[in-house]
Amino acid sequence: MSSSTNEISIILDNPSGIYAPGSLLTGSVIVILSKPKKSRRITIHAYGHAKTNFTKTHYHDSKNEQYHYSCKKSYLDHCIPVWKPSNGIEKEELQPGQHSFRFSIGIPWNCLPNFEGRFGHIRYNIKAEMHLSWSFNLTTEKRFAVMSIMEPTIYNQPVKGFISQTNTFSSTKLVKAEITLPKRIYACGEEITVAIVIDNHSGTSIESIETGIQSEACYAGETSFSVCSKRKTEHECFHSFCKTESVHIPDGGRDLYRRTFTISKQLPTISDCPIIIVKHFVYVKINKKGIFSSTVMQTIPIILTTASLEPLQLPPKLAITIPPSAPRRDFVEKEEAIVNSIVGISLSSSIHNISSSNSNHHLNPSTSSSSNFRPSSVPNDFALMETYGAPPAYNEIDTILSPTSNPPPNPSAPPEYDETFVQKF
Numbered sequence: 001m002s003s004s005t006n007e008i009s010i011i012l013d014n015p016s017g018i019y020a021p022g023s024l025l026t027g028s029v030i031v032i033l034s035k036p037k038k039s040r041r042i043t044i045h046a047y048g049h050a051k052t053n054f055t056k057t058h059y060h061d062s063k064n065e066q067y068h069y070s071c072k073k074s075y076l077d078h079c080i081p082v083w084k085p086s087n088g089i090e091k092e093e094l095q096p097g098q099h100s101f102r103f104s105i106g107i108p109w110n111c112l113p114n115f116e117g118r119f120g121h122i123r124y125n126i127k128a129e130m131h132l133s134w135s136f137n138l139t140t141e142k143r144f145a146v147m148s149i150m151e152p153t154i155y156n157q158p159v160k161g162f163i164s165q166t167n168t169f170s171s172t173k174l175v176k177a178e179i180t181l182p183k184r185i186y187a188c189g190e191e192i193t194v195a196i197v198i199d200n201h202s203g204t205s206i207e208s209i210e211t212g213i214q215s216e217a218c219y220a221g222e223t224s225f226s227v228c229s230k231r232k233t234e235h236e237c238f239h240s241f242c243k244t245e246s247v248h249i250p251d252g253g254r255d256l257y258r259r260t261f262t263i264s265k266q267l268p269t270i271s272d273c274p275i276i277i278v279k280h281f282v283y284v285k286i287n288k289k290g291i292f293s294s295t296v297m298q299t300i301p302i303i304l305t306t307a308s309l310e311p312l313q314l315p316p317k318l319a320i321t322i323p324p325s326a327p328r329r330d331f332v333e334k335e336e337a338i339v340n341s342i343v344g345i346s347l348s349s350s351i352h353n354i355s356s357s358n359s360n361h362h363l364n365p366s367t368s369s370s371s372n373f374r375p376s377s378v379p380n381d382f383a384l385m386e387t388y389g390a391p392p393a394y395n396e397i398d399t400i401l402s403p404t405s406n407p408p409p410n411p412s413a414p415p416e417y418d419e420t421f422v423q424k425f
Contacts, residue, residue, distance in 0.1 A: 005032075005034055006138055007030075007138070008029065008030070008031050008128055008130050008138040008139065009029075009030045009140055010027060010028075010029060010030075010044075010126060010128050010140055010141075011027050011028045011030060012025070012026070012027040012126075012142070012144065013026045013027050014026075017142070017144040017145055018144070018146075018147055019107055019146055019147070020146070020149050021107055021108065021109045021110070021146060021148075022106075022107065023106075023107055024104055024105070024106055024107070025104070025106075025107055025144065026102075026103065026104045026105075027102075027103060028100050028101060028102055029042060029082050029103060030098065030099070031094070031099040031100075031101070031130060032097070032098050032099075033094060033095070033097065033099070034096055035096050036093050036095055037130075037132055038092065038093045038094075038132065039085075039091060039092065039094055039131055039132055040084075040090065040131040040133065041081050041083065041084045041131050042081065042083040042101060042128070042129070042130045042131070043080065043082065043129050043131070044079070044080055044082050044126065044128050045078070045126070045129070046077075046078050046105045046107075046124070046125070046127075047074070047076055047124070047125060047126075047127075048075050048077075048111060048122070048123060048125065049072055049074045049075060049123070050072070050073045050075065050112065050121070050273050051070070051071070051072045051120060051123075052069070052070055052072075052119055052120035052219040052221045052234075052275050053068075053069075053070045053120065053221070054068075054069055054070075054119040054120075055067065055068050055069065056069060056232050056234075067225050069221025069222060069223050069232050069234075070222070070223075071222055071274075072275075073273065073274060073275055075110065075112060075122075076124060078105050078106075080103065080105065082102070082103050082128075083099075091133055105126075107146060111124070111146045112148070112270055113146055113147055113268045113270065113306055114145045114146060115268075115270060115276065115278065117217050117219065117276070117278075118217075119217075119219040119234045119236065120217075120276050122270070122276065124145065124146055125141055125142065125144070126141070126142050126143075126144060127142075128140050147306035148306045149305060149306070149308070150185055150307070156182075156183030156184055157183065158180055158181065158182055159184050161179040161284075161298050162177070162178055162179070162298070163175065163176065163177040163179070163284070163296050163297075163298045164176050165202075165294070165296045173202050173203045174202060175198070175199070175201070175202045175206070175288070175296050176198070176201075177284070177296070178196070178197045179196050179282075179284050179298060179300060180195045181193070181194060181282060184302055184303055185302070185304075186263055186303070186305070187263075187304070187305045187306065187307050187308035188263055188265065188305070188306055188307060189263065189264070190262070190308075191262050191263075192260070192262075192263060192282065193259070193260045194258065194259050194284065195256065195257075195258045196209065196258070197254070197255075197256050198249055198256075198257065198286065199254050200249045200251060200252065200254070200255075201251065201252060202251060203251055204289045204290045205250045205251060205288070205289045206249040206286055206287065206288055206289070207247065207288065207289045208287045209244070209245055209284065209286055209287070210284070211242075211259050211283065211285075212240060212241045212243060212282075213263075213266070213280055213282060213283070213302075214237070214238075214239050214280070214281045214282075214283045215237070215238055215239070215240065215266075215267065215278065215279070215280050216235065216237050216280075216281075217235065217237075217277070217279075218235055218276070218277040218278075219234045219235075219275065220233050220275045220276075221233075243259065243261070266280070266304050267304070268305050268306050269302075269303045269304050269305070271303075279301065280302050280303070280304050281299035281300060281301050281302065282299065282300045282302055283298070283299045283300075284297065284298050284299075285297045
């Protein structure tokens with residue numbers, strides 16, 4: 001480093017840069033000065049938003065014209081000073097050398113997971129700025145990621161889908177199938193077992209079965225032009241973990257097909273964002289023999305999360321017994337104090353979830369009715385666990401774009417931003 005260089009940098013306590021909703025974003029702002037500098041303040045700003053951007057063609061004035069659509073929704077916008085002049089003065093001189101300033105910012109529970117699509121994204125950044133007098137401010141910026149979490153109290157029952165297709169030329173000839181999944185919600189690293197019971201009375205044999213995950217993304221945008229609709233949507237669809245296997249089920253036959261595969265890397269479900277919706281389905285295609293035989297297809301919706309929380313394991317003598325009725329406040333505070341002194345984890349959210357697990361709880365892992373930060377049942381160093389890695393990069397996702405989708409972006413093109421913790425289609 002040159003003796004005349006001034007620098008500012010951000011060092012996160014969590015080197016992976018991956019955080020759970022409700023956890024704390026902590027770290028230090030490091031300022032290195034080569035000579036005294038007068039500053040008004042040093043701030044740290046954490047912000048994140050969902051944003052869409054696409055164009056649509058409309059016929060207007062006897063010609064086709066393109067109109068731009070976009071939308072933006074903020075999920076995190078928190079700016080705090082990490083240093084300011086003492087005694088209420090306007091500015092103060094910082095001496096040469098290295099200075100370190102600590103910060104701590106709560107990530108709201110309603111923050112959605114990171115997402116990178118063709119027509120939109122969800123990103124989170126943290127920016128440090130030293131405000132100088134009669135000079136350009138010193139600034140630095142770093143990206144971090146937020147994951148979606150599946151709570152351990154969510155109970156999943158097996159889900160089923162049914163196929164029934166009648167032959168075009170005869171109502172008595174049909175194919176029936178029953179598709180069973182062990183549950184509806186899955187986290188990265190989990191296995192999905194697809195079981196299909198097939199009754200073939202179609203008049204021809206079944207020769208192959210294709211299975212996989214079909215993902216759909218919907219982007220909403222608005223425009224200021226009055227000649228066209230104020231709000232439009234754009235769609236994107238792709239398939240992953242696709243596999244076609246040859247089978248032979250003759251006419252009148254009945255058979256069971258089963259496939260198990262691991263969700264190694266996949267984009268999480270996003271369902272409570274007004275401008276970006278991401279849905280996933282397990283799909284099954286049954287291919288019959290014959291020139292005029294159509295393909296039978298069925299999809300079952302599933303929910304994918306970045307990670308799942310394991311139930312907290314306590315020593316036998318300190319195991320908590322939740323009474324059937326709503327827990328008393330003094331009981332909750334006493335048990336929380338005991339557990340916090342041992343493992344440093346707040347159980348307020350977990351106890352609330354357990355006491356209400358018998359109600360019709362929604363299965364959306366990222367939904368929250370409040371944007372305010374609240375104490376978390378997730379430990380602050382949750383993202384340091386080796387079980388959960390960074391979200392997949394663009395070239396790491398096992399995807400096959402559908403023929404109707406737009407061509408993929410050029411991988412050799414220079415990126416518009418740092419892709420260290422970014423998911424892409």
